[in-house]
Amino acid sequence: MKSVTETPKPRRRAEWVLWIGLGLVSATLLLLLLLAQLLRSQANAAKPLPVLGQVADFTLTNQDGRTVSLADLRGHVWVTDIIFTRCTGPCLRMTGLMRQLQEALPPGNQAKFVTLTTDPEYDTPAVLKTRANQFNADPSRWLFLTGTKKQIAEVAVNSLKLTAVPKEPDKQETPADLFIHSTQFVVVDKQAQMRGFFDTAGEGVDPTKTKSDILNAVRRLEKER
Structure with missing residues (x-):
């Protein structure tokens, strides 16, 4: 063996x-x-976050019928977007995200939130006031702004580089399908300089990450002079 x-x-x-x-x-x-x-x-x-452009002076009207200018926002970090109240698309979701940002930053925080309308003829201060109340907007922190079409275009399109274009009647899928507009949020620093653009809709966009990224940008910019 x-x-x-x-x-x-x-x-x-x-x-x-x-x-x-x-x-x-x-x-x-x-x-x-x-x-x-x-x-x-x-x-x-x-x-440091890059400087992506400068917001030009503007004068608009808020949900309480008061005049608001760029001077009122200087010295504050602010987050802005553009919607319209008759929108049946992404606008409610965008305004919901803005509310989450307001809730995430304590009342003593100096950051501001600015919601512009691309439909100023319909979105009067009274209409915007109703929308602001629906989302528990703190009027001392969250401004819903309207004005003439020209005024809105100057700040939203020319300064903030957002899209706000009336939709051709033959391309409107519903009576409320009136505009093509940006779904981005813009973060602006204390010197009215644009420092970040954040997508809130589209393929691959994670709303939770978007919210976190915006809050991170706001907190970083608040530390700057």
């Missing part, structure tokens, strides 16, 4: 040492990769 040849113990020990060594090398490489990602994230966080 033939005897079974066993692997010498020193050889087995060498194999175990080799595998342990490979494991340690892999773990070290993984830790180095994670450290590099952490350092990159910290570097990006420390890097």
Whole structure:
């Protein structure tokens, strides 16, 4: 009967040492990769947000019928978008997100929220007041602004680079399908400089991440002079 040849113990020990060594090398490489990602994230966080343009002076009317100008927003970080109250598309969702931002920042916070209308002939201060109340807007922090078509175009389109275009009647899917407008939120700093554009709708957009990114931008800009 033939005897079974066993692997010498020193050889087995060498194999175990080799595998342990490979494991340690892999773990070290993984830790180095994670450290590099952490350092990159910290570097990006420390890097100032880019200046993307300057908001020009404007004068509009808020939901309480009071005149609001750019001077009223200087010294504050503010978040803005453009909607219209007859909208049956993304507008309610956008206004809901603005409410979440208001709720996420405590009442003592100096940030402001600005909702522009692309339908000023219909969206009078009274109409905007109703919409503001529906979303529990704090009038000292959240402004719903209207004006003439020209005034709205100057601030929304020319300054903030948002889209606000009347829809051709033959392309309107419903009676309320009146405008093509941006679904982006714009974050503006204390010097009325645009510092970030954030998509709130579209393929691949995560509303939770969008909210987090906007809040992060606001908090970073509040630390600037």
